Amino acid sequence: MWKRDVSVKPTGPALVPGAPTRQTSLSSARSEFTDIRHQHERGGVNIGKSVVVRGDLSGSEDLTIDGVVEGKIELKEHVLTVGPNGQIKAKILAKVVIVLGEVVGDVTTTEKLDIRENGSVEGDVVSPRMAMAEGSHFRGSVDMKRRSSTVSSSLEQSQTSQSTLGSGLRNQTVNR
Amino acid sequence: MAITDLFYRRPAQKSASTADSPTNFPTNALPKLLSALRLHEQPRLLDLGPATGKNLTFFGEQIQCKIFIEDLFSDIDQHVIQGKTSELENFFISRFSQSNDSVDCVLAWDLFDYLEQPAKEVLATQLMRIISPSGFLLTFFSGSKSHDLVYTRRIILDESTLQNREYPGACNKKAPMLNRDIIKLFDQLKVVGQLLLRTSVREILFQKQ
Numbered sequence: 001m002w003k004r005d006v007s008v009k010p011t012g013p014a015l016v017p018g019a020p021t022r023q024t025s026l027s028s029a030r031s032e033f034t035d036i037r038h039q040h041e042r043g044g045v046n047i048g049k050s051v052v053v054r055g056d057l058s059g060s061e062d063l064t065i066d067g068v069v070e071g072k073i074e075l076k077e078h079v080l081t082v083g084p085n086g087q088i089k090a091k092i093l094a095k096v097v098i099v100l101g102e103v104v105g106d107v108t109t110t111e112k113l114d115i116r117e118n119g120s121v122e123g124d125v126v127s128p129r130m131a132m133a134e135g136s137h138f139r140g141s142v143d144m145k146r147r148s149s150t151v152s153s154s155l156e157q158s159q160t161s162q163s164t165l166g167s168g169l170r171n172q173t174v175n176r
Numbered sequence: 177m178a179i180t181d182l183f184y185r186r187p188a189q190k191s192a193s194t195a196d197s198p199t200n201f202p203t204n205a206l207p208k209l210l211s212a213l214r215l216h217e218q219p220r221l222l223d224l225g226p227a228t229g230k231n232l233t234f235f236g237e238q239i240q241c242k243i244f245i246e247d248l249f250s251d252i253d254q255h256v257i258q259g260k261t262s263e264l265e266n267f268f269i270s271r272f273s274q275s276n277d278s279v280d281c282v283l284a285w286d287l288f289d290y291l292e293q294p295a296k297e298v299l300a301t302q303l304m305r306i307i308s309p310s311g312f313l314l315t316f317f318s319g320s321k322s323h324d325l326v327y328t329r330r331i332i333l334d335e336s337t338l339q340n341r342e343y344p345g346a347c348n349k350k351a352p353m354l355n356r357d358i359i360k361l362f363d364q365l366k367v368v369g370q371l372l373l374r375t376s377v378r379e380i381l382f383q384k385q
Binding site: 142 | 187229237241242245247
């Protein structure tokens with residue numbers, strides 16, 4: 001009986017007073033794991049919070065940034081997620097942009113910009129759809145008029161200036 | 177304190193918490209403004225309040241506006257916190273980068289309630305400069321002074337209904353303006369719609385001549 005208890009003991013972080021309950025921490029860990037698994041299934045890439053990138057980033061898969069990026073980000077057909085620790089000072093071109101951290105720079109999407117709670121965007125936005133959660137911050141201009149041809153041409157134009165890596169990302173400087 | 181006191185206090189606490197709950201109210205000016213904006217291909221709209229998702233979606237998707245967000249309430253907060261409220265008038269002179277006659281509509285909500293007269297005059301002059309001929313200014317003016325440090329977010333629920341949501345700020349409402357003073361303040365604009373709400377707030381829609 002006692003052995004059975006030991007065998008189901010969670011391997012996650014130890015519970016401390018004031019921390020979420022075991023059930024909550026287990027469920028959040030499970031959802032995080034599911035997110036990571038989905039990201040792997042989609043072939044997504046994660047830039048961790050200790051990573052600083054200065055230069056241009058382009059890719060052909062979904063990308064989550066939790067670190068610092070300064071320059072330009074292009075994910076023509078994919079989703080860019082700026083994590084809660086993400087700090088972006090860049091011009092962004094992507095299909096969908098989800099912001100939980102900070103973005104300073106112009107954002108162009110072909111589908112949607114989604115600013116979540118505590119997310120912040122300062123810059124000019126061109127996006128056919130935009131969502132802002134309570135507690136999010138936005139400063140700049142918004143153009144929601146559908147101009148898919150303009151967006152795709154601007155994407156293609158910038159695409160020619162640099163080649164895209166098939167399975168990864170390219171940048172000028174990476175500091176860990 | 178007797179134990180019964182605790183029970184007497186309960187209703188008071190409840191009413192305080194419900195004071196911050198959103199309230200809906202009708203608008204006369206907004207339908208007029210929207211019908212005028214729909215005549216433009218892509219009207220340029222300047223919102224001087226904080227960005228709200230519903231308003232952005234409404235003006236962006238339904239009216240096809242190009243929206244500029246310049247949250248002057250956060251600017252006021254910064255000046256109040258730094259004790260530089262008297263510098264607001266100079267700040268407003270250089271605050272707006274927009275060129276003359278370049279904006280089709282300005283949403284000033286109840287911004288003028290929180291400003292002293294010199295700052296009001298500078299801001300009004302700047303707004304009249306950037307509004308295009310036959311462009312609009314939508315404002316709300318409170319009928320009473322308040323010591324509460326709260327601002328009100330106006331959210332568009334539909335074409336004829338707005339919702340108030342209060343949020344904490346650093347500044348209180350100043351003495352209310354008389355109608356003639358409001359009209360004098362915007363001497364280059366004419367009033368095209370006016371409604372006195374039950375809350376004694378005056379909703380005024382101006383148009384540049």
